[in-house]
Amino acid sequence: MSAAKPNAMIRYTALRLLIFVGCFFVAGVAVHFGLLPSGLGGSNIVWVVLLGLLLSAPLSYVALRRQRDEMSAQIISTVDRTKARLDANRTREDAVQ
Template sequence: MLRYTLMRLGIFAGCLVLTWGLVYSGLVPRGLGDSNGIWVVLLALVISAPISFVVLRKERDRASLQVVERVERMKANVEANRSQEDLADAPVTAPHQAS
């Protein structure tokens, strides 16, 4: 999961540097007024999202499997705890004595 996040941040950082270079070289409009910084970040986000979607497909699938496994383990632990509580709350009956 951490690997996927770092890879995604790396792609964003690369797009941010590329976008910054394109904006300051004049190949891409600079935005309106003082919005230049926000414009560069938003443009980098828009560019990096589809790249991450395509390039990181296998890593995203691996990360989602880890999340699913973790959720399944948590569900199993909750069910095990619930079973133990049910056993602890069950009334204790005295054994019948034969006469």
């Protein structure tokens, strides 16, 4: 028995989160050892989060292109099915009147 393939949106979000967590960890280590400047006063954690976001955004954009395309195709398919159902319902309503 094979496991069900996860939803493309869930898979993309999980991979994006993993990339952020990795970048957050790297940024935290770099700040701790003085390779990157620390934040002002008590804002160190906010600074590390921002650095993690700044590092993970371009990495996710490049590394997750295939997953993003799959997710986009899934969303387009869902929207097309919903539009078709709405059109069918509208046609039935017009036929009844």
